[in-house]
Amino acid sequence: MDSDPFESGVQAVTSGTEKLSVTDPLTNEFTSINDVCHELSSLQELAARGSWRSIIDKVARARALSLLQKPHDHLTYLAYNVLAFTKLRRFNEASAELDSMEDLNSSHYKYETYPKIYPNRSGSMVPFCIRWLHALIPIKLGQRQEGMDRLYSLLDFVREKLKEKEMKGLGVSLDVWRKREVFVMNSTIGYHLTDKEFSVALSLIKDLLNRDPSDATLISKLGYVQMQIGDLEGAKTSFNQIEVLMKESKTNGSLSETELKNLVSRNKALVYMVGKDYVSAVREYEECIERDHTDVVAINNKALCLxxxxDLSDSIKVQENALERVPTVALNETLVVNLCSMYELAYVNHSDVKRTLSNWIARVAPDDFDAACTRA
Structure with missing residues (x-):
């Protein structure tokens, strides 16, 4: 049975909206998730809570007590450790952990190297999460070119896997690798946009749209880039295209009905904001929040428009109410930075107010939340 890096199994949240698979069941015949890897359910629970420091402690304890018996156990724990270091912005430690590995394509990380442990199984046991973090960490350490080179190498790797799956006609596995290709390309696009390399980003976006012209999220991204380069009419055309697809029910189904409607409303609001029609923008954002009270983008942007x-008073209320109502969702660093900026504009004693917010965040935030964003 051919196997690729941790294609199925439980998901662990990483930065951004995507999720990366950290684990891969060795067989469908297990009674609990812990049969897949040593105390895997505990690792998953800690990751879901954002308890990244506890994960690091758990990995260290498992290693010290020699609790990890199989090669894939070591790789799974290493993946969680690197992910935890990355979430905590301890990038040097994440890099050192990755450096402890050999070449990711080494025979040491292939199932067939251990036929007694993994009979009738072949392929790589390296989690895709590790391959992704291997590309990401150099960028976080300021080594942008090396990181971008690794991203493009990862993209080549994914596309080679896609060719293999297509030749073998492995439907479910093929879908997984297609999603990974889109994930890596979107990540690459994001880093090009960060450095204002708009032409490269546009080329990659159009490449993806040629394969799936009904991807509403990607069409929106095209519109955002068009706005950044001053092509407002092009952006409007892109945004209108999403509305047409929605009315004709021709989107690719990656978004729910509510998510799609909110995407359309947020795009309209963005056009209004560019035209400084903040009243109309607020109306669009209010519709978003009414449909989904966890829409942090709409909450944050409504506050900015106010x-x-x-209207600083209402602007502050919008954000404070969101933090009180849905703290696990609204506890977003951008939102908190904006809220603190509004405190500075609205209150003479803003230091005391920000300190109160900072103390509350310390009690409820996950480990990876950057408390420095309060500037308290």
Missing amino acids: MYLR
């Missing part, structure tokens, strides 16, 4: 309308 600030531009010189």
